[in-house]
Amino acid sequence: MARKPLREAPHLSARLPDGHAADTISQADAPDITTFAGGGRSARDWKPKHIYFTADAYREPHGRRIAARLEDLGLTYDVQKGNRLPRLGGATVRETYQRAKNTLAIVNAPPSALRLTPIPPSADWQFHLAKGCPAHCQYCYLAGSLPGAPVTRAYANLDTILENNAAYIDPNRPETTFEASCYTDPLGIEHLTGSISRTIGWFAGQPGARLRWVTKYDRVEPLLNLVHNGRTRCRISLNADWVTKRLEGGTADLSARLLALRKLALAGYPVGAVLAPLMPFEGWQEAYAEMLGQLRAALPAGADLTFELITHRFTPGSKGILQEWYPNTSLDFDEEKRTKKHNKFGSHKFVYPREQMRELKEYFTAAIAREFPEAEVLYFT
Ligand code: SF4
Numbered sequence: 001m002a003r004k005p006l007r008e009a010p011h012l013s014a015r016l017p018d019g020h021a022a023d024t025i026s027q028a029d030a031p032d033i034t035t036f037a038g039g040g041r042s043a044r045d046w047k048p049k050h051i052y053f054t055a056d057a058y059r060e061p062h063g064r065r066i067a068a069r070l071e072d073l074g075l076t077y078d079v080q081k082g083n084r085l086p087r088l089g090g091a092t093v094r095e096t097y098q099r100a101k102n103t104l105a106i107v108n109a110p111p112s113a114l115r116l117t118p119i120p121p122s123a124d125w126q127f128h129l130a131k132g133c134p135a136h137c138q139y140c141y142l143a144g145s146l147p148g149a150p151v152t153r154a155y156a157n158l159d160t161i162l163e164n165n166a167a168y169i170d171p172n173r174p175e176t177t178f179e180a181s182c183y184t185d186p187l188g189i190e191h192l193t194g195s196i197s198r199t200i201g202w203f204a205g206q207p208g209a210r211l212r213w214v215t216k217y218d219r220v221e222p223l224l225n226l227v228h229n230g231r232t233r234c235r236i237s238l239n240a241d242w243v244t245k246r247l248e249g250g251t252a253d254l255s256a257r258l259l260a261l262r263k264l265a266l267a268g269y270p271v272g273a274v275l276a277p278l279m280p281f282e283g284w285q286e287a288y289a290e291m292l293g294q295l296r297a298a299l300p301a302g303a304d305l306t307f308e309l310i311t312h313r314f315t316p317g318s319k320g321i322l323q324e325w326y327p328n329t330s331l332d333f334d335e336e337k338r339t340k341k342h343n344k345f346g347s348h349k350f351v352y353p354r355e356q357m358r359e360l361k362e363y364f365t366a367a368i369a370r371e372f373p374e375a376e377v378l379y380f381t
Helices: 055-059 061-072 093-100 158-166 186-193 195-204 241-247 254-266 284-298 316-325 354-371
Strands: 050-053 077-079 103-107 117-119 123-126 152-155 176-179 209-215 232-238 271-278 305-311 339-342 348-351 376-380
Touching: 050 055, 050 061, 055 061, 055 103, 061 103, 061 158, 061 186, 093 316, 152 186, 158 195, 186 195, 186 209, 195 209, 195 232, 209 271, 232 254, 232 305, 241 284, 254 271, 254 284, 271 284, 271 354, 284 354, 305 354, 354 376
Parallel strands: 050 077, 050 103, 103 152, 123 176, 176 209, 209 232, 232 271, 271 305, 305 376
Antiparallel strands: 117 123, 339 348
């Protein structure tokens, strides 16, 4: 049934009183934000055309917070009688894709989602705020990983999900890390869910835990005044302008992402640059040098920065799906130019050949050491 917008309890209860960790960068030490020639093109806020709540999700406190956000945005939604969603596919692949990318389902994470799994090398554990993403990256990591139509499913039982994390914090180690963006871009749906804000607030109160998440979006303003106690590392996914413009539809452009990273660093968050997916396209060294130069200019003095370096890869399954979704893609899926990398489950992915991997690794390691001697490179893969 269609619901008319209701006025309910404020949905911003995730927002905690203002205040920053002791290591917040002093505004006096940092150049004024207006001096960075950033700006660029922000990502447009996603306004899904179809929004469904399952009955259980609508009963959850966080489900009601999401409903209040939707109402504030003037978006209407349907609440299902039970916990099944309506059929979300279309008659053709294209139709299914278009409908799914315009659909938000608010559901409860199933019990299996509460049995966390490790996610090396990124973090000790992965947990999920949502599965699916409204952006249109032509190499999307989710293709082939998530079954069915690419609907975004946001989880309403967030309080249960967060409390469940507590059981995975190892009291014998100084910190246990948790990754929240394996299957979604949390900032791309934050205006609809408020979930990453609430999660940052929860981790702020967990001395032994660290949150990590990554985005290609730029509307970070709701996060800037949260109490985070330095326990969340906000990472921005960056790539050469050439890649971002051609292959990352619906996301913020490079300048807007860099400005977002700068704002997060100025708000005292540890930050990260996830350089992914790295591609040796023609002129790649100059293009990546330019991107790293822009990052250097955007970073305020004293920022706590890490790098993660991830080369482009695909599986036979993801290639098939992506070529159906993006039939005119300029992304190079030529298996002849790749090396097969097998995993312990007997399947394989296509990665760049050893020599190209070596070249990429050497280039980025040297460039980062030169431009960002203070930063740590966490891994290259
Ligand atoms: S932002 Fe990430 S999850 Fe979203 S479409 Fe792009 S690659 Fe996929």
